[in-house]
Amino acid sequence: MIKDTSKQDSVVESRTFSWKKAVGVIALCGTLAITAQAISVADNTGRSFERDTLQFATVSRGDFVRDILASGRIVAANAPQVYSPEAGFVDLLVKAGDTVAAGDVIARVISPALTNELKQQQAELARLQDGLAREELEVRRETLTLNRSLELAKVTLDAAERENRRAQISIKKNLISQIDLEEAVDDLARAKLNYLHAQQEVALGKDTLAFELAAASNLVERQQLVVDELQRKVNALEINAPVSGLVGNLMVQTKAAVLAQQALMTLVDLSAYEAQLQVPESYANELGLGMQVVLQVGASELYGKLSAISPEVSNREVTARVRFEHSDIDGIRQNQRLSARILLDQKESVVKVRRGPFMNAGGSVVYRIQGEVATRMDIRTGASSVNEVEILDGLSPGDQIIVSNYEQFENAPLVQLR
Secondary structure: OOOOOOOOOOOOOOOOOOOHHHHHHHHHHHHHHHHHHHHHHHHOOOOOHHHHHOOOEOOOEEEEEEEEEEEEEEEEEOOEEEEOOOOOEEEOOOOOOOOEOOOOOEEEEEEEEHHHHHHHHHHHHHHHHHHHHHHHHHHHHHHHHHHHHHHHHHHHHHHHHHHHHHHHHHHHHOOOOHHHHHHHHHHHHHHHHHHHHHHHHHHHHHHHHHHHHHHHHHHHHHHHHHHHHHHHHHHHEEEEOOOEEEEEEOOOOOOOEEEEOOEEEEEEEEEOOOEEEEEHHHHHOOOOOOEEEEEEEEOEEEEEEEEEEEEEEEEEEEEEEEOOOOOOOOOOOOOOOOEEEEEEEEEEEEOOOOOOOOHHHOOOEEEEOOOOOOEEEEEEEEEEEOOEEEEOOOOOOOOEEEOOOHHHOOOOOEEEEE
């Protein structure tokens, strides 16, 4: 009996189609395609970077504020210096750091020359006052003499008038001769003339006396002004604090010899503060009085305006002063450090992007992101501020660019992002 091959055959079962396996195959193919594309881009560019190592920013449209950064410190708005009014020896009554109130005596200057001159002028004033008193007595005496001569002339005139009337009556009664009448008439005319001259002499004499008295009085008044001025200078030797605050730097030692108008010390007025900023020389020509300034003092943000700009450049910096918009500022101290943003210009509806290290390349090239690839492209920038850059051409709102440093890209036309 010949054996068949039934035992060697195996039954093949028919398998049903699986969708899960199909999807897996398709996904695998897609991954392989993307990987192939990435490998192709990487081969073309030669550059591939992790996204986490780069910084990105989106181009937008809005208001653009052009500003610059500056550093500085809080200073007293009023820090007057005290000067010696005269040459002499100074006696300081305060020390550096002492608190003083306005009007307090803080120093005295001893000036023997000024004190001696005051005494001499006071003696001269006393002499002139005595002369004025003597002149007043002389005026009274001369006035009395003038009045007496006038009154005597009046008496003589009255007597001559009576004799003339008596002679006129007597001549009518033939009691006197014509010669006696004419003599009475002459006496009356002489008396009238003497009285007239006496009146004129009295008037002239009184005017002369008044002039001499006024001249003496003017000398006294002039000398009084000299004494008053010297007295004012002597009183000014006691120096008072012009403001309330702290004594700053002492510029001389006590008992030291000083010259007229020599600085003695500085007072710091603690009732008003300003900010003193050091601005880079390159921005000096763009600064203007009244510009808005945002100040960061500790954790506080304050606002002010530029109130003064120094015409000098020191260490490639320009000094500027900022006056606070509000005087009731608490929590700030003399010489406290601060940072500031000076607002130079403001524009509306500007295409802009966040500022970053990419500006180190000159701001004419950016890498714009398109999917997993960043493409190198030329742009044109305008004004720049601390935080933003104005885009004039090459980018549109919504574009995303790399704002990191471009040195690592080595001017590659394409950069692969992983």
